[in-house]
Amino acid sequence: MSKTTGLYMRILHRYLGFFFAGVMAMYAISGIVLVFRDTDFLKxxxxxxxxxxxxxxxxxxxxxxxxxxxxxxxxxxxxxxxxxxxxxxxxxxxxxxxxxLPLLLDKMTHLHKAKSSQPLFFLNVLFGVSLLFFVVSAFWMFRPSTSVFKKGIYFTIGGVLLTLLLLFV
Known part of the structure; x- marks a missing residue:
């Protein structure tokens, strides 16, 4: 049986997802905390x-x-x-x-906002590239002929439109 690009994409998507689960959780939590950086929330x-x-x-x-x-x-x-x-x-x-902020949240938000002059900036770049891979590889999760894939395309269009709306409003 020959291994298709779709199979490799699904495998990579799965294991990179597991590998980056902790990092994704850290960026999600610190992103939420950063929304409130102009307040004293949790400080x-x-x-x-x-x-x-x-x-x-x-x-x-x-x-x-x-x-x-x-x-x-x-x-x-x-x-x-x-x-x-x-x-x-x-x-x-x-x-x-x-x-x-408490020490752990402070460290997480500083990492989230890392600049190219800081030692761990590469983690932000690596994570950004990984997120782009997750976006692209998601389209190999299902065969294009299936109804799940077709519905997924509608959701993708909806998400892109929502993003454009948020950017320009």
Missing amino acids: NEVQFQKELTPGLKAESLGKTLKRKGYKVEKEDGQKIIFNGGSYDKSSGIATYTDKK
Whole structure:
């Protein structure tokens, strides 16, 4: 019996699906969490104390701390009070609170958003290529003459139309 392309595609689809099950779950969970990144959903307050260069100006302090939404509330000769914390100009000590996700979710969302300059960016590329393979190989799951395949084509058209609608609305 000769092995067809369809058979190889089904086998690859099946075993890559099993292999990437954990990775797919991680990307699904972190994707859901990232939808709420502009809220405090699942975040805990964490206290920070950093020793910085003494005598920083308010602008430099914001850049040094790399805090989103940094805003100076009050400044005098000795202290800079900013949203969520303060900075002592003479000692260089910045004390502030921030909201962070629990460790595992934080690691997952950082991996999900990896850039090409980060060490694990290749995982995002590999996973993206794998998802494209799953899309293509799905069309080899059933013979084109079957009703399941024909219905699948209608669902595919519906999904593509929904995607286009979401992109352009």
